[in-house]
Amino acid sequence: xxxxKYLQVYTKxxxxxxxxxxxxKTNILIDLLTAILSLIGSIFLLSIxxxxxxxxxxWEFRQVLIIQGIYTILNGITNTWFNPNLTxxxxxxxxxxxxxxxxxxxxxxxxxxxxxxxxxxxxxxxLGFCLLLFCIRINQINLNLSFLTLSLxxxxxxxxxxxxLWFLISTTTIWFVKxxxxxxxxxxxxxxxxxxxxxFSFSLRIFFxxxxxxxxxTSIPSEVFLGHTQLWKILLEVVVAIVFLITSRKFWLFGLxxxxxxxx
Amino acid sequence: xxxxLFNKKMFTLLKVQYSNMLEYRVEIALWAISGIxxxxxxxxxxxxxxxxxxxISDVMLSRYFLCAFFVRQFSVVWVVFSFEEDSLLGKLxxxxxxxxxxxxxxxxxxxxEQITRFPFAIIIAIFFFIFKPxxxxxxxxxxxxxxxxxxxxxxLIQFLIQSIVACLCFWTEKASSIERLLxxxxxxxxxxxxxxxxxPEYIKSWIYITPFPYLIDFPANLLSxxxxxxFGGFSMQILWILLLFPIFKKIWFEGxxxxxxxxx
Numbered sequence: 001x002x003x004x005k006y007l008q009v010y011t012k013x014x015x016x017x018x019x020x021x022x023x024x025k026t027n028i029l030i031d032l033l034t035a036i037l038s039l040i041g042s043i044f045l046l047s048i049x050x051x052x053x054x055x056x057x058x059w060e061f062r063q064v065l066i067i068q069g070i071y072t073i074l075n076g077i078t079n080t081w082f083n084p085n086l087t088x089x090x091x092x093x094x095x096x097x098x099x100x101x102x103x104x105x106x107x108x109x110x111x112x113x114x115x116x117x118x119x120x121x122x123x124x125x126x127l128g129f130c131l132l133l134f135c136i137r138i139n140q141i142n143l144n145l146s147f148l149t150l151s152l153x154x155x156x157x158x159x160x161x162x163x164x165l166w167f168l169i170s171t172t173t174i175w176f177v178k179x180x181x182x183x184x185x186x187x188x189x190x191x192x193x194x195x196x197x198x199x200f201s202f203s204l205r206i207f208f209x210x211x212x213x214x215x216x217x218t219s220i221p222s223e224v225f226l227g228h229t230q231l232w233k234i235l236l237e238v239v240v241a242i243v244f245l246i247t248s249r250k251f252w253l254f255g256l257x258x259x260x261x262x263x264x
Numbered sequence: 265x266x267x268x269l270f271n272k273k274m275f276t277l278l279k280v281q282y283s284n285m286l287e288y289r290v291e292i293a294l295w296a297i298s299g300i301x302x303x304x305x306x307x308x309x310x311x312x313x314x315x316x317x318x319x320i321s322d323v324m325l326s327r328y329f330l331c332a333f334f335v336r337q338f339s340v341v342w343v344v345f346s347f348e349e350d351s352l353l354g355k356l357x358x359x360x361x362x363x364x365x366x367x368x369x370x371x372x373x374x375x376x377e378q379i380t381r382f383p384f385a386i387i388i389a390i391f392f393f394i395f396k397p398x399x400x401x402x403x404x405x406x407x408x409x410x411x412x413x414x415x416x417x418x419x420l421i422q423f424l425i426q427s428i429v430a431c432l433c434f435w436t437e438k439a440s441s442i443e444r445l446l447x448x449x450x451x452x453x454x455x456x457x458x459x460x461x462x463x464p465e466y467i468k469s470w471i472y473i474t475p476f477p478y479l480i481d482f483p484a485n486l487l488s489x490x491x492x493x494x495f496g497g498f499s500m501q502i503l504w505i506l507l508l509f510p511i512f513k514k515i516w517f518e519g520x521x522x523x524x525x526x527x528x
Contacts, residue, residue: 037448
């Protein structure tokens with residue numbers, strides 16, 4: 001029953017935010033163009049890396065494209081859901097409108113994380129899927145049930161980790177008021193997710209798997225695609241995703257205790 | 265007399281903005297950190313011995329990417345975002361009444377921010393040298409002077425481009441999506457992620473007539489001591505400024521005629 005209520009609320013969110021975003025039609029068109037050019041640019045950069053070397057960090061060009069595909073999907077999801085909502089937290093806290101959110105009879109984290117949607121990210125998600133399908137062909141991956149379930153699980157875990165990272169940083173707004181730049185740092189670090197983790201030096205690899213688990217986000221799902229990942233890596237990703245999700249939840253509830261309204 | 269007045273105004277603006285920026289030191293430090301992508305790229309280049317294929321030694325490539333980081337730090341522009349916010353919130357109206365083009369205000373803001381950012385960039389460079397002591401070098405005074413000028417010219421080109429885009433706010437209200445579109449070629453073609461010499465021939469044949477290589481690649485090559493055409497670089501930078509400035513003036517003139525105040 002409760003779940004149904006949340007689903008209903010979410011459909012309403014979808015309708016209202018789509019309606020308001022579609023007012024800026026040219027904006028959406030430009031964003032679509034940006035997504036396409038950005039993908040072309042990334043592949044161009046990769047082709048520079050590969051123009052004289054056949055292998056980078058143990059990955060061939062056609063294999064690296066899988067990482068690129070997964071990165072594009074995740075980036076699309078970030079642009080569709082995380083970015084429009086979580087930048088809004090800053091506004092809520094600066095202008096004191098978080099009060100209205102807290103007064104509503106639904107979960108505040110649910111409201112804050114899913115209120116808005118930016119439709120231009122959809123194309124990026126689709127582009128990523130197309131690239132992945134292309135990769136499945138050129139890498140001659142045969143689709144079977146276990147492959148599909150494992151890749152689905154790892155991608156969902158990646159999304160959860162990504163969401164938790166964004167949400168954790170946005171929550172710190174309660175103390176620091178302006179965290180725009182902290183999200184910018186996260187964004188530039190996430191940029192690393194376009195490249196295989198093995199292409200970095202050992203110290204950076206440690207940094208990107210222990211402190212900021214970017215390694216988990218794109219590398220493990222890509223390895224699942226290629227079929228040469230170990231089971232413990234997948235389990236580890238699931239554990240990391242759960243830990244991050246719980247931490248982000250706990251941190252939000254903890255942060256709310258320190259929230260003092262800004263307006264009036 | 266006029267120039268005297270102008271200097272005084274600009275100096276006061278700078279002073280005000282500098283003390284304003286000093287209040288947000290943490291934010292500016294975070295900004296500086298978010299710009300370290302070139303250093304991650306360097307890690308990929310050296311860790312996979314990609315530099316051998318383009319005949320640049322490891323040390324020279326390290327210097328190149330460090331300089332690219334520096335040039336980016338002191339040429340990054342965000343006029344569009346400030347202008348869009350001011351225009352949407354109606355803050356622009358009082359600025360328009362004042363006998364000074366509001367873009368001088370943004371210009372001073374950027375310069376002040378660069379001054380505030382300087383120490384953070386130096387700290388990051390010191391860390392870089394601790395990890396890569398073999399790449400320490402001291403460029404001679406004339407090179408420092410020349411590269412400072414070319415970095416400033418690169419900043420001017422980007423400032424003009426963004427100001428032109430910002431003026432589109434008068435027509436479309438939201439110009440930041442156009443800026444995001446323009447950012448894609450800036451990111452991939454400017455030499456921030458890979459030096460322009462490493463680009464394939466079909467790109468190199470036309471790229472030097474676009475403004476992009478002169479944004480990062482040219483000043484960074486100049487400062488790092490990699491080979492570059494000094495005279496050609498400077499003349500292209502000046503050419504682009506001379507080309508963009510009249511466009512900016514024209515669009516500003518037309519835009520202010522279209523201006524309808526928003527907000528209060």
